[in-house]
Amino acid sequence: MKLGLESLDYGIFLAYFIIVSIYGIWIYKNKGTKSADSKDFFLAEGSLTWWAIGASIIASNISAEQFIGMSGQAFQLGLAISAYELIGAISLVVIAVYFLPMYLKNNIYTMPQFLQVRYNGSLATIMAVFWLFLYILVNLTSIIYLGGISLEKMTGFSFMSCAIFLTIFAVIITLGGMKVIGYTDVIQVVCLVVGGLATTYLALDLLSEKVGDGNGVFEGLRLIKEKADSHLHMIFKPNEFFVHDGKGGQTDAYKQLPGLMMFIIGGQWIVNFNYFGCNQYITQRALGANLSTARNGLLFAAFLKMLMPFIVVLPGLAAYVLFQENADPAIVNGITDNGIVRPDNAYPVLLNILPTGLKGLAFAALTAAIVASLAGKANSVSTIYMLDIHKKFFNKNLSEKQTVLYGRVAIIISFVIALLISPLLKNFGQGFEYIQEYTGFISPGILCIFLLGFFWKKASTGGALAAAILSIPLSALFKYQFEEMPFLNRMGYVFWICVAAHVIISLIQSKGKDNPKAFELKKDWFKVEKSFVAGAVGVFAVFALIYYIFW
Structure with a gap:
């Protein structure tokens, strides 16, 4: 297998880089405010359209963790890993209907701000610090790591060189603010969808050529059915x-995707409701828009989400069959590392066997996904730090210009930290599993706090604080005392314990009375347009059909 790109590939990538850069500069100069406005920088207030919101959500969501990590888990687990994408689409619809009104009608712009308004400042500060650690040490770090691996496999450059390149590219985009991120994400999504589908097509065609009779894509799909039922x-x-567990051993697939129990206990719902509904770098795209625009943006994101199994799961399945059939030494050698099967290598290896030109397109698509996701997450780190920590504790009287300047400094520092520790993730096996598992230490408590804070008027600060404090130690206890328990089930159990603690303490503190900080609830907030209902029915129908066919 030949590492590296040809001149044509670099030319295609350079064209992508120039287009994104010029468009970003144009957005910055023509659609930004003339003064240094912090709301414009952090939220792009009132300027993102529904299609820009939806595209930006998916661009931030779909990154190396999907292209590399989820494709690797498709190699490992198969089609079942699509559950994250399919349930994510359902969750986006539910969040659009029920979560968005609670944020927008109460003028909430950051997640810690919600905690301060609904509970108190101490809880908001505690969780702001948690989120900063989570976004930098888990999210930014893992994306740089997985992105660096993929570019290393494609180009032949060292991991650190590739990681530095991705970081610098992302910094350039992020420093332009949320508006630049949001609109350049439209180009990024076009690149990742077109390039991703092209990679899927060629992977299936290659499977047909190497294992079948060379009759094309549909034969490739048939071979997956025959060889990898x-x-x-x-x-x-x-x-x-x-x-394969990615460390040289074997693991029970049920431990990663525990069948019906991940729905009954609630692990999958917790992952997705927390990620899309209580997550700064996802909800931030919608919080600067009106309710109708924001809802349509999330619905558009749900439709794009349903495409992701075609883009990231099918290539992993094709790579699995090629590997199992020993169809190409380059594929077998690329996926193994010193005799250890590394599922995360599946997608980069496929990219390397693409023809010249298309490899450049795939390279651009992958880079687009990585950079867009890094930019969105770093902007959220900066937003939380400046609005919920720096301006509260260090300097309450910062001017708008100073706020934006310090926000940019926070972006650079967060990237440097993530870049320096990213090589350490090589010891954690599966990248996508690492992200889900360690994010899952905090997400049960967060979702509990938000759900009860939104919809239960007796929810108290003491109850919320108990849920926040219990989430991490309970998760650690279950992980190390019940090692065979699937992490999604563990998240479910921790969530329900947090809910019980929150409810009991709140009832004791409230003495049967509503919390004076409780949010108002109006039925008309949750009414949606007929076009939204039609789109939502379509999303639910596709979800049901896939589970019916592939149960």
């Missing part, structure tokens, strides 16, 4: 299906 089920049972 075990990888075409959405629901696992315990001890039914053992897979």
Whole structure:
């Protein structure tokens, strides 16, 4: 397998880089405010359209963790890993209807601000610090790591060189503010969808050529059905299906996707409701718009989300069959590392066997996904730090210009920290699993606090603080005392314990009375337009059909 890109590939990538850069500069100069406005920098207030909101949400969401990590888990687990994308689409619809009105009608712009308005400042500060650590040490770090791996496999440059390149590119985009991020994300999404689908097409065509009779894409799909039937089920049972763990051993697939229990106990719902509904770098795109525009943006994101299995899961399945059939030494050698099967190598290896020109397109698509996601997350780090920590504790009287300047400094510092520790993630096995598992230490408590804070008027600060404090130690206790428990089930159990603690303490503190800080709830807030209902029905129908066919 030849590492590196040809001149044509670099030319295509350079064209992508120039287009994104020029468009970003144009947006910055023509659509930004003439003065240094912090709301414009952090939120792009009132300027993002529904299609820009939806595209930006997906661009921030779909990154190396999907292209590399989820494709790797498709190699490992099969079609079942699509659950994250499919349930994510359902969650976006639910959040558009029920969560967005609670933010927008109460003028909430950051997640810590919600905690301060609904509970108190101490809880807001505690969680702001948690979020900063989570976004930098888990999210930014893992995306740089997985992105660096993929570019290393494609170009032949060292991991650190690739990671530095991605970081610098992302810094350039991020320093322009949320408006530049939002509108350049439209180009990024076009690149990642077109390039991703092209990679899927060529992976299936390659499978047909190497394993079948060379009859094209549909034969490739048929070969996946014939050669990897075990990888075409959405629901696992315990001890039914053992897979490579990325560390040289085997693991029960049920531990990563625990069948019906991840729905019944609620692990999958917690992952997605927390990620899309209580997550600064996702909700931030919608919080500067009116309710109708924001809802349509989330619905558009849900439709784009349903495309992701075609872009990131099918290539992993094709790579699995090629590997199992020993169809190409380059693929087998690329996926193994010193005798250890590394599922995360599946997608980069496929990219390397693309023809000249298309490899450049795929390179641009992957870079677009990585950079867009890094930019969105870093902007959220800066937003939380400046609005919820720096201006509260260090300097309350910062001018708008100073706020934007310090926000840019925070962006650079967060990237430097993430870049320096990213090589350490090599010891954690599967990248996508790492992100989900360690984010899951805090997400049960966060979702509990937000749900009860939104919809239960007796929810108290003491109850919320108990949920916040319990989430991490309970998760650690379950992880190390019940090692065989799937992490999604662990998240579910921790969530319900946090809910119980929150409710009991709130009832004791409230003495049966509503909390004076409780949000108002009006039925008309949750009414949606007929066009939204039609789109939502379409999303739910596709979800049900996929589970019916591939149960």
